[in-house]
Amino acid sequence: MNLPKITLGLVATEPGSSRRNKTGSWRTLRPVVDEKKCKRCWLCVIYCPDSAMNKGEKSARPDYDYCKGCGICAAECPAKAITMEQEVR
Ligand code: SF4
Numbered sequence: 108m109n110l111p112k113i114t115l116g117l118v119a120t121e122p123g124s125s126r127r128n129k130t131g132s133w134r135t136l137r138p139v140v141d142e143k144k145c146k147r148c149w150l151c152v153i154y155c156p157d158s159a160m161n162k163g164e165k166s167a168r169p170d171y172d173y174c175k176g177c178g179i180c181a182a183e184c185p186a187k188a189i190t191m192e193q194e195v196r
């Protein structure tokens with residue numbers, strides 16, 4: 108009997124494939140950091156569920172390739188240094 112070949116689903120065949128999936132394209136709002144207000148406490152870096160907020164020299168820096176615009180960083184920032192602005196494409 109000739110059975111059709113079934114391919115595996117939901118299997119990561121190589122490491123690092125999530126880097127190619129630029130989830131920033133899902134975003135409708137984007138976090139914007141005010142350098143003057145940022146205290147560099149890095150709470151936003153810790154809270155970002157997508158590891159899309161990074162430590163910058165002067166302030167936190169969103170990685171817009173992967174930031175989904177959830178707004179958690181803005182909600183958690185004690186200095187109110189992050190505002191969520193409408194994404195323009
Ligand atoms: S939480 Fe706010 S003050 Fe702290 S690093 Fe992030 S943007 Fe700066």
Ligand code: SF4
Pocket residue numbers: 138154155156157158159160169170173174175176177178179180181
């Ligand atoms: S908006 Fe959400 S995904 Fe984007 S940097 Fe802030 S916490 Fe991370």
